[in-house]
Structure formats: C-alpha cells, structure tokens
Amino acid sequence: MNAISVKNLTYEYEENIKAIDNISFDIPVGSFVSIIGKNGSGKSTLAKLLDGLLIAKSGEIKIFDLILNNKNIKAIRNKIGIVFQNPDNQFISTTVEDDIAFGLENRNIDSNKMQEIVIDFAKKVNMDKYLNKEPSNLSGGQKQRVAIAGVLALNCDIIILDEATSMLDPKGKEEIRQLIVKMKQENPSLTILSITHDIEEAYLSDYIIILENGKIIKQGKHKDIFSNLDELKKLGFETPFFITVKQELLKHGYDFSDCENINDLVEKLCQLM
Amino acid sequence: MNSISFGRYVNYDSFVHKLDARSKILFLICLMIMIFMPFSVWSTSLIFSLIYFVLLIVLMIMSHCSFLSFLKGILSMWFLFLFLIIIFIFVPNPNMSSVLLYQFSDNYAIYWDGVYQAGYIFLRLILMMSLTLILTATTKPLDLTYALEWYMTPLKIINFPVHTIAMMISIALRFIPTFLDEAQRIMKAQASRGVDFSRGGLFKKMKAVISLIIPLFISAFEKSQQLSDAMEARGYDPNSKRSKYRKLKFHLKDLFSAIFVFTLVGFIMYLSIAHGNIDVIDFVFGVKVGF
Structure with a gap:
C-alpha cells in the first residue's frame, strides 16, 4: 500500500512559472524517502502541497486512500506531520512542553492524558529535562527536536522533514539524523519523507527522488542512486562522507565494501588496529 | 534573590x-x-x-x-x-x-x-x-x-473572538525575544555596512532607523507566514473545539x-x-x- 501517491502534479506561483511540473511518484508505507534538489527546485513547494498548505493547479495527491481536497484536508492533516526548516518560526508556544502539547490541544485530546503524552515524547527526543525552557534558551537542534516531538506526539503515519536540518550547525544536524534513524527503528511502519539538499541526510534513506526545476530528473533505490557517483556529481551533488572514506581506504588496499554504514566501518577499523 | x-x-x-x-x-x-x-x-x-x-x-x-x-x-x-x-x-x-x-x-x-x-x-x-x-x-x-x-469569557456571548485574541497575545509574547534578537542581528549587519545608529543629526538617525525597520518588517511577515503554516500543519483551527494543556x-x-x-x-x-x-x-x- 502507498502512503503517498502523487499523479501529474503541477503548481505555479505565477502564471506559466511552474514550481512543480507534472510530477508523479509513489511512496510505500513504512519507507524512508528523500527528495533532493538544489535551491528553487520545488522541494519545499512539494512539501506544502502534500499537506494541503498550497493548492495544486492540476494533478492528484492521495494520502493512503484519501484524495487531498477541501473535504478530506482535516483527515489528511491528522495523518501527516511536518517539521519545517526554521526552528524559530515553528515554535508556537512559550515553553517546550506547551509547544509539544499544541497539536494535541488542536486535536481536543483530554487534558489529563496530555501531560503523560508530552513527557513521553519529550523523553523520546531527549528533551524531557527542558520541559519548562523557553525557545530562546534552546539551541537550533533542540528546537527542531521539540518540533519533531510535537509531530510524533500526534501519532502521525507520515512525517515530512522539510529541510529540517538546513539551518542547524553540524552538531544539530547529527542530532536530527540520529533521531530520524531512531524513529525508524522504533516505528518501522512510519513513513518518512525527507526534503533536503544535504546528501548525508539523503544517504540514510531507502529511496531517493531528485528534483530539478520542478521536475523529477532521477529516482531510484538507495543502492541505484549511490552506485553511480559520477552521475550524482554531474547533477551537482557531493559524494557522501561514508563513501568517500571507503573509497580512500580502498586506494590504500583496505576493502570495506561490505560495510553498510559508518558504525560498521568504525567497528571493523577498530578490529584491524 | x-x-x-x-x-x-x-x-x-x-x-x-x-x-x-x-x-x-x-x-x-x-x-x-x-x-x-x-x-x-x-x-x-x-x-x-x-x-x-x-x-x-x-x-x-x-x-x-x-x-x-x-x-x-x-x-x-x-x-x-x-x-x-x-x-x-x-x-x-x-x-x-x-x-x-x-x-x-x-x-x-x-x-x-x-x-x-x-x-x-x-x-x-x-x-x-x-x-x-x-x-x-x-x-x-x-x-x-x-x-x-478567562476574564474575557463573558464576552463570548456577544461573539467576541476571545480565544483568537488570547492566542494573538500569547504569540506576541512568544515572539518578543525573537524579534529583539532579529533587530540586534539586523543592526549589526547594517552597522557592518556603515550605518551609524548612534551618531549624527535627527535626519541621519531617522535614515538609519529606516534601514533597521524595513528588513525587520520583511522578516516579521516571513516569520508570520511560516508560523501560520506550522500552526495549520499541526491542525490549528480557531473555530474548532480545543482542549487545554494547562488548567488554571x-x-x-x-x-x-x-x-x-x-x-x-x-x-x-x-x-x-x-x-x-x-x-x-x-x-x-x-x-x-x-x-
């Protein structure tokens, strides 16, 4: 079953300037998909279209078995959670706990149950010690973790990360990457759509869609995309750090092609030393 | 203390x-x-x-x-x-x-x-x-x-948007430190381009303040758009029934x-x-x- 199904979607900000140009793709339930592309390729527009924040000029968006329209928009928003780019501009309330509770209040969840849910999800993102803190006292990474907790607390089936790490420092980026991996391990049926221009983040996903000028120029499984690094380079993307390290080690006679992630590689290197 | x-x-x-x-x-x-x-x-x-x-x-x-x-x-x-x-x-x-x-x-x-x-x-x-x-x-x-x-609740009888006003006050309070930081950032950026906020006559100072106010307003509009998107995406509807996390x-x-x-x-x-x-x-x- 598909969590997201997009057919011939087109969107124009201005007459005849297509931000999204007749794209189609399917995202199966439980998959982790990255949509990558340069600035202005239409990534964030696509995220807003999927959540009904923008209305498409033509085409169809289906979330599970619901077609996105005015009638279904509320039901669809109950299934999708979005984490936006700027951590400051999505922190609605004055404290961490109030911000996590904001979506629950909108869903009219019983107040007595809410505190338990808030604490539970704050713990999941390691923000339970900061419940009373104001946003001005948090780092960018911590604010994004609060935003993710707010989305997770709503028990959404799909999480869209709209360049959620692009405004963070390297430490903040790594925190969010680790959190994504943890989310996936804890809930395999959760569908994650990561919209990014960070190749390291895209490297974590199972399936990659590459956008350029509102069109899909390439899509494929993780293995297919990262097995052709020259093509990736031609499209303007760097080689992921993990692959670069493996390539350099290979040049020196160490073959670690069976390693699937950086942790495996570190472990094997330690065994060698 | x-x-x-x-x-x-x-x-x-x-x-x-x-x-x-x-x-x-x-x-x-x-x-x-x-x-x-x-x-x-x-x-x-x-x-x-x-x-x-x-x-x-x-x-x-x-x-x-x-x-x-x-x-x-x-x-x-x-x-x-x-x-x-x-x-x-x-x-x-x-x-x-x-x-x-x-x-x-x-x-x-x-x-x-x-x-x-x-x-x-x-x-x-x-x-x-x-x-x-x-x-x-x-x-x-x-x-x-x-x-x-709570004090404004009786005004609901005359359809006064009590909740919306309260939400507006709450967001305004939340964004005061953000806008103060933003103003500081813009002032530093403009100062690095040669704008002097502390010296000069009234006309010069007014001109300097304009170079602060315009980017601040643009940023405020962008922030409000992004905030409204974030609120909508999390299911906020001022006309729907909402529960409350905090109870006085x-x-x-x-x-x-x-x-x-x-x-x-x-x-x-x-x-x-x-x-x-x-x-x-x-x-x-x-x-x-x-x-």
Whole structure:
C-alpha cells in the first residue's frame, strides 16, 4: 500500500512559472524517502502541497486512500506531520512542553492524558529535562527536536522533514539524523519523507527522488542512486562522507565494501588496529 | 534573590509564583486601586505610601525578587519621572494651599504643594510599576494569557473572538525575544555596512532607523507566514473545539491571599472615603505637621 501517491502534479506561483511540473511518484508505507534538489527546485513547494498548505493547479495527491481536497484536508492533516526548516518560526508556544502539547490541544485530546503524552515524547527526543525552557534558551537542534516531538506526539503515519536540518550547525544536524534513524527503528511502519539538499541526510534513506526545476530528473533505490557517483556529481551533488572514506581506504588496499554504514566501518577499523 | 530583566518572567518556586494567574491579576487591580485612594492630608498620604512600600518589599522577598534590580529597571525610565516631577513642581494644583518654597522670578516659583504632589506621584508610579513587574516576573506569559482569556469569557456571548485574541497575545509574547534578537542581528549587519545608529543629526538617525525597520518588517511577515503554516500543519483551527494543556486552578493559598488583599484594600478604602481628612501624625502623636 502507498502512503503517498502523487499523479501529474503541477503548481505555479505565477502564471506559466511552474514550481512543480507534472510530477508523479509513489511512496510505500513504512519507507524512508528523500527528495533532493538544489535551491528553487520545488522541494519545499512539494512539501506544502502534500499537506494541503498550497493548492495544486492540476494533478492528484492521495494520502493512503484519501484524495487531498477541501473535504478530506482535516483527515489528511491528522495523518501527516511536518517539521519545517526554521526552528524559530515553528515554535508556537512559550515553553517546550506547551509547544509539544499544541497539536494535541488542536486535536481536543483530554487534558489529563496530555501531560503523560508530552513527557513521553519529550523523553523520546531527549528533551524531557527542558520541559519548562523557553525557545530562546534552546539551541537550533533542540528546537527542531521539540518540533519533531510535537509531530510524533500526534501519532502521525507520515512525517515530512522539510529541510529540517538546513539551518542547524553540524552538531544539530547529527542530532536530527540520529533521531530520524531512531524513529525508524522504533516505528518501522512510519513513513518518512525527507526534503533536503544535504546528501548525508539523503544517504540514510531507502529511496531517493531528485528534483530539478520542478521536475523529477532521477529516482531510484538507495543502492541505484549511490552506485553511480559520477552521475550524482554531474547533477551537482557531493559524494557522501561514508563513501568517500571507503573509497580512500580502498586506494590504500583496505576493502570495506561490505560495510553498510559508518558504525560498521568504525567497528571493523577498530578490529584491524 | 533573582535579578529581574525588566518585565520578564523569572523561573522560581516561590509562594507568589504558585498563586493562580487570575488571582494575581485581580490582586494587582485591587492593590492599584488601594494605591490611588486619596487622603487630603499630605503627611497621611506619605505615611500610607511608606506602608505600601514596606508591603511591596515584603512581597518582593516572598517572590524572591531583588528590589535593587527592580529599582534599576524602573530608574532606567528616569526621563519619564523627571518630566513628571518638573511638571508637578512648576504647575502646582490650584486647589491646594500654596506655601512658597523658592521664588525664581515674578512668574516662576516653587511651592511646597508642587514638591509634595511630585513626590507623591513619583512614589505612586514606582509602586504601581513595581506591582506590575512582580506580576510579570512571577507569572508565565502563557498563564497570563489564559487568565486574560478567562476574564474575557463573558464576552463570548456577544461573539467576541476571545480565544483568537488570547492566542494573538500569547504569540506576541512568544515572539518578543525573537524579534529583539532579529533587530540586534539586523543592526549589526547594517552597522557592518556603515550605518551609524548612534551618531549624527535627527535626519541621519531617522535614515538609519529606516534601514533597521524595513528588513525587520520583511522578516516579521516571513516569520508570520511560516508560523501560520506550522500552526495549520499541526491542525490549528480557531473555530474548532480545543482542549487545554494547562488548567488554571484556584488553591487554598489563593483564598488566604484574597482574604488578606481584600481586607487590606477594604480597610484603606474605608479610611479614604470615611476619614479622608484624617491626620495620622496628629491622631497618633498629637503633633501637627504642616506648611
């Protein structure tokens, strides 16, 4: 079953300037998909279209078995959670706990149950010690973790990360990457759509869609995309750090092609030393 | 003791912090009425002002707030006080007896009444501002918003958008520090491009301020658009039924505080209305002080 199904979607900000140009793709339930592309390729527009924040000029968006329209928009928003780019501009309330509770209040969840849910999800993102803190006292990474907790607390089936790490420092980026991996391990049926221009983040996903000028120029499984690094380079993307390290080690006679992630590689290197 | 950054909430677990926000707003209004209850004898007014000051200091100790940092914050508005003092000294109340203190020229003189009025207004203003600062220092902005929403609830009958107003206040409070940071950032960016905010004449300063205000407005519009997207994406609909994470609750300490505040305010109001011309010094010590 598909969590997201997009057919011939087109969107124009201005007459005849297509931000999204007749794209189609399917995202199966439980998959982790990255949509990558340069600035202005239409990534964030696509995220807003999927959540009904923008209305498409033509085409169809289906979330599970619901077609996105005015009638279904509320039901669809109950299934999708979005984490936006700027951590400051999505922190609605004055404290961490109030911000996590904001979506629950909108869903009219019983107040007595809410505190338990808030604490539970704050713990999941390691923000339970900061419940009373104001946003001005948090780092960018911590604010994004609060935003993710707010989305997770709503028990959404799909999480869209709209360049959620692009405004963070390297430490903040790594925190969010680790959190994504943890989310996936804890809930395999959760569908994650990561919209990014960070190749390291895209490297974590199972399936990659590459956008350029509102069109899909390439899509494929993780293995297919990262097995052709020259093509990736031609499209303007760097080689992921993990692959670069493996390539350099290979040049020196160490073959670690069976390693699937950086942790495996570190472990094997330690065994060698 | 916690130092207070002017008008901001200070996280502490004091008796005053634990009081319900609705009680605190009601007490603030009552205490302000008390401060403004008039007494026709100047020495009585002064003595009552001093009593209020002692009460204020007790309240500050109970709230774990430092009086000195309060005073520092208040005195940063010295120009306002100076303006008021000058107005009251040089424009005395024509209804009061006018005992001359100093004659500058035929047209300008300082009267004792003016000095007394200025001092009295100064004290009342400091008391009023200090009480407001205690409220904001001991109450979370969100609780204040909820309390205001609670007080505005009857207006729902006439379809007044109580919830929307409360949400607007809450978001405005949340974004004050963000916009202050943004303004600082823009000022630094403009200063690095040669804009001087501190020197030059009025026209030059106005031009410099415009270079701050325009990017700040653009940023504010962008932020509001992104915030509304984030709120909509999390299912916010002002017309739908929403539950509340925080529930304001009256406790026993609110009741005891209310009994104390109402008794005190009631007593002062009674004195002011029934015995407004009482001379406390004459009444207690049998000595007449006047000018």
